[in-house]
Amino acid sequence: MNLVLNGESREIPSDWTDEPLLHLLREHFGLTGPKFGCGVGLCGACTVIIDGVATRACITRAADVEGLTVRTIEGLAEGGALHRVQQAWLDLAVPQCGYCQAGQIMAAVALLDSVPDPAADDIAAAMDGNLCRCGTSARIRAAILRAAEGVR
Ligand code: FES
Ligand code: FES
Numbered sequence: 001m002n003l004v005l006n007g008e009s010r011e012i013p014s015d016w017t018d019e020p021l022l023h024l025l026r027e028h029f030g031l032t033g034p035k036f037g038c039g040v041g042l043c044g045a046c047t048v049i050i051d052g053v054a055t056r057a058c059i060t061r062a063a064d065v066e067g068l069t070v071r072t073i074e075g076l077a078e079g080g081a082l083h084r085v086q087q088a089w090l091d092l093a094v095p096q097c098g099y100c101q102a103g104q105i106m107a108a109v110a111l112l113d114s115v116p117d118p119a120a121d122d123i124a125a126a127m128d129g130n131l132c133r134c135g136t137s138a139r140i141r142a143a144i145l146r147a148a149e150g151v152r
Contacts, residue, residue, distance in 0.1 A: 001017060001063065003070055021064070041056040045099060045131075047102075053110060092146060107126060110126070111126035111144065120141070
């Protein structure tokens with residue numbers, strides 16, 4: 001049983017197949033960008049991109065990503081260059097405590113991959129389920145618009 005994880009084919013060991021994808025990523029593959037928040041699909045801290053769709057890794061079974069493509073925040077930068085969404089986040093100093101931010105960034109990347117020039121309503125709909133207890137939502141919206149400017 002395999003998946004394509006951040007561009008590389010990786011095996012899902014048989015003793016992990018019934019575990020949440022989030023635990024497989026963090027504990028087996030050592031990818032700690034996706035965070036455990038609520039564990040029940042309500043906060044977005046664990047968001048990864050599965051076949052282009054922002055998905056809650058805490059409520060996704062590891063076996064259910066067999067043959068699929070999974071991206072985590074660790075797979076965004078290429079050749080030493082940050083993804084434009086990561087760069088926009090840095091430029092606008094978006095994070096506060098940071099706990100929710102990998103999930104926020106992955107949701108933003110999935111949005112911009114499907115809607116390159118999003119309207120305010122598109123951003124609100126895409127980011128609605130990603131909670132931030134620190135109140136960074138206004139900066140997140142601004143950073144998404146800034147990242148979108150690069151493709152206008
Ligand atoms: S930890 Fe997955 S949605 Fe909260
Ligand atoms: S930056 Fe602290 S929860 Fe979002």
